[in-house]
Amino acid sequence: MLPLLSINWNPEPELFNLFGHLPLRYYGLLWGIGILLACIIVQREYRDRKISDEKFSPLFFYCVIGITLGARLGHCLFYQPEYFLNHLWEMILPVKFLPNGEWQWIGYRGLASHGGTLGLIIALWLYCRKTKLHYMDVLDMIAVATPITACCIRLANLMNSEIIGKPTDVPWAFVFERVDMLPRHPAQLYEAIAYFIFFLGMAYLYKLGQKKQRTSSPYYHRGFFFGLCLTEIFTFRFFIEFLKENQVDFEDGMALNMGQWLSIPFILIGIYFMCFYGKTRKHR
DSSP states (O other): OOOTTOEEEOOOSEEEEETTTEEEEHHHHHHHHHHHHHHHHHHHHHHHTTOOHHHHTTHHHHHHHHHHHHHHHHHHHHTOHHHHTTOHHHHHSSEEEOTTSOEEEOOOOOOOHHHHHHHHHHHHHHHHHHHOOOHHHHHHHHHHHHHHHHHHHHHHHHHTTOSOBOBOOOTTOEEETTTOSOEEOOHHHHHHHHHHHHHHHHHHHHHHHHHHHTTSSOSSOTTHHHHHHHHHHHHHHHHHGGGBOOSSGGGGGOSSOHHHHHHHHHHHHHHHHHHTGGGGSOOO
16 A cells, blocks of 8 residues: 555656767766765865865876776676676676677666775775875865765666665655555665765864864874764665665575675774774874
């Protein structure tokens, strides 16, 4: 029986299509908006620290490449290795090769947040080697902006009617008509709202730190924001998975699904950097 206030959800994923082969989807648009917002926020942080625009300029390139490659490889290797290890070009290129020899532009339909996080961490290490900036300082600045990007990504998933929740009778349930006619938890929306709240909290703490720092030594130790970001995002991700449908069939026999297992090491790393790392190291 449908709840009284369920929302029927069936948006068209494509905004428009160029030449019949190059669609612009809400998914890609929201990913782009999320990264752009993060870059604007991080640029402000660079200026607060009086870091030159010359050093900031290559950051966008490193972030986009790191996140995209990491998220794509993470999805292919964590969730569908049996297919993509036999279709290596489709792992990298946003196309699907058809049996008749033709190809179809499908975009990067599979992107994993855990892989994107790891790819970003590696890309920022390479960026810091080039610019000679302190690695933890850059991770901390990126961490402040990360939740707003995560929010946009989950809104992108919502527009694609993917990563759906389990059936429910709550009055705000969504009926994802592209999947079935069951009222379900809008898990993507839960995550988007949570990540937006995390961003507001991070922004407040950052501003507080800037204010306190004018009259004293750095208010937060190095690694604090990086650790806080990992801890709050992946802790929420761990628990919200209990309300979500499994993404691939092999997860059905697991006590914890793949997203939860992958979240655990990020949570532990986050706790270490938030609570211990910078307290035993002097700022240099």
